[in-house]
Amino acid sequence: MHGKKILALVVFLGGFSLIVFGGLYNPYSTMVSLPPGSYQGYSFTLHQGEATIFRLKSHDIFTVYIYNESGFQNAMTNGNFSLCYYTTTGDDIEIQFTPPDTGKYYVIIANFNSATYIDIDFSYGSQELWALVLLGSIMCIFAVLVVAISVREDKKFPPLDSICPYCGKRVSSEWNFCPYCREPLKRGEEK
Ligand SMILES: [Zn+2]
Structure with missing residues (x-):
């Protein structure tokens, strides 16, 4: 999840540079x-x-x-x-x-x-440079979408689809520890 956001930031900065470059040279x-x-x-x-x-x-x-x-x-x-x-x-x-x-x-x-x-x-501009501006805009929009989707995924609470064998409370099978009694839920399992 973190890697995705860093990649999105790199793509955004790249796209932004293309917009600035293409725009500045079409003055x-x-x-x-x-x-x-x-x-x-x-x-x-x-x-x-x-x-x-x-x-x-x-x-x-x-x-x-x-x-x-x-x-x-x-x-x-x-x-x-x-x-x-x-x-x-x-x-x-x-x-x-x-x-x-x-x-x-x-x-x-x-x-x-x-x-x-x-x-x-x-006004005038070179077609190649306008193509760079267009490409940069697409990259920025793509990066923003990736971040927006990943933020939404982060906010999603995992479903409580399991029961803690120690305290009997409802927990998620994605959790490693029970948040109520602190017992490990995935003992012996490989993560
Ligand atoms: Zn528990």
Whole structure:
């Protein structure tokens, strides 16, 4: 019973570490305010094949572009926004982006669709790290369940299914000594 609780504590601490680690390395969340006709760029160094999730939410319609370095330069110098990896327009956008090469990538958020100032909630995180957070949460829940079940088992009083041969009181066959007369109940038996 004790071993189970120590194991549960180790699993809980392990799971908690995964949540902290996965959460700390997924730090980016910001509010983007854009006047009509404007855009804002964010640069990320991403590694080949490492999936990153960008989440963008607003009350208004906006457009998101993802560029590599040369596409970004093109957009900035020529105003040519077409050389992008990804573009979509909406008010609730989730992009799972897996870069084809390691390098710098640019996420551009543009208010080309609304005649008013708009606010966009922008966050990103790596999918692998969110998986660690999920795994950590499952480990913590599992550990708490193990402790809860073991505490319940501890509280259960053993059934009084036997009678003490010395004083005749009702005792449990799980007990080694009679609690009333202190005589050993399991003499000669192997524990
Ligand atoms: Zn007794």
